[in-house]
Amino acid sequence: MATSKDFSIAICGGGLCGLVSAVALSRAGISVTVFEASSFSQEAGAGVGLGPNAVRALKGLGVFDTILARSDRPEPASRLFSFVSAYDPHDCIYNYETSCSDPAALAIYRPAFLDAVLSLLDPSVIQFNKRCTSVVLSEDGKQRLHFADGTIHEADLIIGADGIRSVVRRYVLGSESNNSLVFPNSSAYRGLIPTKVLQQAGVQTVLTGRPVCFVGSGKHMIVFPIKGITVASINIVVFVTDYDKPVQPELPYPWVENSTEQELKDRCGDWGHDPSIILDHLKNPSKWNIHAVNPSLQSYIRNNVVLVGDAAHGMLPHLGAGVGQGFEDVFLLVQLLTHPQAKKHNLPELLKQYNIVRPPRANGVLQASAEAGRMYDSFSSQEDTGKLQKSLPGIWEDVWGYDLNKDVATVFESLYISKVFQVSNTSL
Ligand SMILES: Cc1cc2nc3c(=O)[nH]c(=O)nc-3n(C[C@H](O)[C@H](O)[C@H](O)COP(=O)(O)OP(=O)(O)OC[C@H]3O[C@@H](n4cnc5c(N)ncnc54)[C@H](O)[C@@H]3O)c2cc1C
Known part of the structure; x- marks a missing residue:
């Protein structure tokens, strides 16, 4: 196919954000x-x-219907959490309410999401088993990706979509030694349990409606049904954080290891009836040592290299908003790069606009996610109910209600005012 632009793009990382960008x-x-x-x-x-802002971004990028088709619900449903005490008798503390005009959201099995997006790509666009080791700016101003297999690829623009342990971020930060990553002593134990198994085991809390967050002291459990998998299943994530320890530098990789039911029970032994049954059935959970970008990046660009997704703002997952911020990045970047007047010579100006809008927005969500985790983990007994009932309302409003199209209008206006784009009858 003939290319519509005089520039080429290399995307490092074929995860959620990289594939959608491609x-x-x-x-x-x-x-x-x-x-x-x-x-x-x-x-x-x-x-x-995926929250409503993520859904809107995916719709705007023209991939949502294909993703939805891999989910077994005809329409995306709302993800309004119920916050429930982890202790008996599991009082409901707060059912989240939103003023968001279109709160449609989706929970999906990650491999199903990736399969759906891959089906939209010409296979020649993606190369697997290509680990980037560094980004280098050549003397003639080209960006080069160097790979572990010794090969090099040159492009006019590099998108770093290589996740939280991003190699491209090192280039953007200008430092090989500091990757701006920390381990906040937080682990997530994850697994899937068939819905029927939990129902038959006597869990009283309704698990097939609203997503549930069982709140406790220093830990919480997120439970929600997911789509895109053959057996109807409940996704379980138990977050345990040691707040007494100082935040640590990045842990040695891999961060995911196999855990045991016993380890989890030892850490959550004081929980009540329903979470205990769930833990009893969470066979061979995987344990993820959660990292976050900290301090947050003031810039997501350097030369013609731009970060999206976790590479830019890997955050604690307590608002379920990480990838949504990535899709917002991709949405804005795609609007800029596909504009009829986007050309190789004005790429730096386009990236500058991206960099004015995205860091404040995504870093704000990163901060709010960390605060949300602390909130959920502050519930020691019924006496804390009132405090949580005051702090939980509204925690998702800024994340979900964000107006992406307003950002696009603002950056285009700026590009016209600064004469990077020329006003013509067709561009207005
Ligand atoms: C326990 C947990 C629960 C979460 N729950 C949610 C949730 O409910 N909602 C939500 O929005 N977010 C959630 N997140 C966060 C979400 O998973 C991330 O925000 C999302 O995966 C980021 O997408 P990405 O494309 O930026 O990176 P990734 O999905 O991590 O993709 C990065 C890709 O780059 C590849 N790669 C890495 N290094 C290189 C390299 N050097 N060269 C080439 N390729 C490379 C990787 O193999 C990978 O395919 C959760 C995270 C965790 C840990």
Whole structure:
């Protein structure tokens, strides 16, 4: 296919944000290549919750219907959490209410999401088993990706979509030694349990309606049904955080290990009837040592290299908002790069606009996510109910209600005012 632009793009990382970027950019006729380190055979089989802002971004990028078709619900449903005491008798503390005009959201099995997006891509666009080791700016101003297999790829623009342990972020930060990553002494134990199994085991809390957050002291459990998997299942994530320890530097990789039911029970031994039954059935949970970008990045760009998703703002997952911020990044970037007047010579100006809008927004959500986790983990007894009932309302409003189209209008206006884009009858 003939390319519509005089620039080429290399995307480092074929995860959620990298693949969605590739679909939207290649559909617009831009020359794109994705380099993915894995062969996808080790893709973690966890669920991912997508909030209304994530859904709007995916709709705007033209991929949502294909993703939805891989989910077994005809329409995306709301993800309004019930906050329930982890202790007997599991009082409901707060049912989240939103003023968001379109609160449609989706929880989907991550491999199903990736399969759906991959089906929209010409296979020649993506190269697997290509681990990027560094980004280098050549003397002639080209960006080069260097790979572990000794090969090099040159492009006019590099999108770093290589997740929280991003190699591209090192280039953007200008430091090989500091990757701006911390371990806040927080682990997530994850697994899936068939819905029927939990129902038959006598769990009283309704698990197939609203997502549930069982709140406790220093730990909480997120429980929600997920789609895109053959057996109807409940996604379980138990977060345990040691707030007494100082935040640590990045832990040695891998951060995911196999855990046991016993380890989990030892850490959550004081929980009541329903979470205890769930833990009893969470066989061979995986344990994820959760990291976050900290301090947050003031800039997501350097030269013609731009970060999206966790590479830019890997955050604690307590608002289920991490990938939604990534899709917002991708939405704005795609609007800029596919504009009829986007050309190789004005790429730096386009990235500058991206960088004015995205860091304040995504870093704000990163901060709010950390605060939400502390809130959920502050519930020691019934006496804390009133405090949580005051602090929980509204925690998702800024995340979900965000107006992406307003951002697009603002950056285009700025580009016209600064004469990077020329006003013509067709561009107004
Ligand atoms: C326990 C837990 C629960 C979560 N729950 C939610 C949730 O409910 N909702 C939500 O929005 N978010 C959630 N998140 C966060 C969400 O998973 C991330 O925000 C999301 O995966 C980020 O997408 P990404 O494309 O930026 O990175 P990733 O999905 O991590 O993709 C990065 C890709 O880059 C590849 N890669 C890495 N390094 C290289 C390299 N050097 N060269 C080439 N390729 C490379 C990787 O193999 C991977 O395929 C959760 C996270 C955790 C840990």
